[in-house]
Amino acid sequence: MENTILNKTQQTVRLILVDDHKLFRCGIKSLFENSKNVCVVAEASNGKDGIAKIIAQNPDVVLLDLELGDINGLDLIDKVINQKPNVKFVILTSHINEHVINKAMKMGIYGYILKDINSEFLDMIVKSVSKGAMWIDKKVVQILRELNPNVVPNIQTS
Numbered sequence: 001m002e003n004t005i006l007n008k009t010q011q012t013v014r015l016i017l018v019d020d021h022k023l024f025r026c027g028i029k030s031l032f033e034n035s036k037n038v039c040v041v042a043e044a045s046n047g048k049d050g051i052a053k054i055i056a057q058n059p060d061v062v063l064l065d066l067e068l069g070d071i072n073g074l075d076l077i078d079k080v081i082n083q084k085p086n087v088k089f090v091i092l093t094s095h096i097n098e099h100v101i102n103k104a105m106k107m108g109i110y111g112y113i114l115k116d117i118n119s120e121f122l123d124m125i126v127k128s129v130s131k132g133a134m135w136i137d138k139k140v141v142q143i144l145r146e147l148n149p150n151v152v153p154n155i156q157t158s
Contacts, residue, residue: 011037012037012038012039013037013038013039013060013061013126013127013130014039014041014057014058014059014060014061015032015038015039015040015041015059015060015061015062015063015126016040016041016042016043016044016050016053016054016057016059016061016062016063017029017040017042017043017044017063017064018043018044018047018049018050018053018062018063018064018065018068018073018076019045019064019065019068019092020045020046020065020067020068020069021065022045024065024115025043025045028040028063028092028122029043031119031122031123032123032126035123037127038123038126038127041057041059042056042057042059045069046068046069046070046071047068047069047070047071047072047073047075047076048070048071050062050064050068050076051076051079051080054076054080054084054087055080055083055084058084058086058087059087060086060087060088060130061087061088061089061090061110061126061129061130062087062088062089062090063090063092063126064076064077064089064090064091064092065091065092065093066091066093066095066100067093067095073091073093074100074103074104074107077089077104077107077109078107081107081108088110088111088129088130088132089107089108089109089110089111090109090110090111090112090113090125090126090129090135091104091109091111091112091113092111092113092114092115092117093112093113093114093115094114094115094116096114096139096140096143098143098147101140101143101144101147102147105144110129110132110133110134110135111125111129111134111135111136112135112136112137112140113125113135113136113137113140114137114139114140117137
């Protein structure tokens with residue numbers, strides 16, 4: 001019995017949500033309640049609390065907004081990424097800003113998705129990112145193509 005629990009735990013993606021809007025966090029958390037292999041292990045309503053929970057919980061994936069009230073999401077990532085190099089950060093935001101996108105990509109994020117995404121994709125994205133895949137919203141890819149025309153291919157799957 002103990003081995004079964006251990007194997008199930010090893011397969012489960014441990015997720016932390018960091019967003020300053022409680023209703024949004026509750027909605028995202030409810031999406032994962034019926035998910036197989038994704039478990040929300042903590043939530044944070046601001047950057048400082050997010051940093052503490054990421055360090056304490058050591059999640060596989062952190063889904064976070066850019067605007068967190070006290071600090072922004074990129075500052076949170078910057079403060080944690082060297083301490084927790086195995087944590088995969090996915091920005092979930094409504095902001096499209098060339099400077100922020102470029103900075104986030106250089107920091108090594110695994111995802112940049114917009115809040116207008118179909119909720120059915122979110123579970124798949126978190127699972128894929130936990131395995132090392134990268135997920136970039138198609139609107140963001142277009143900006144990256146414009147900024148880096150010789151680097152980002154013109155063909156994309158979504």
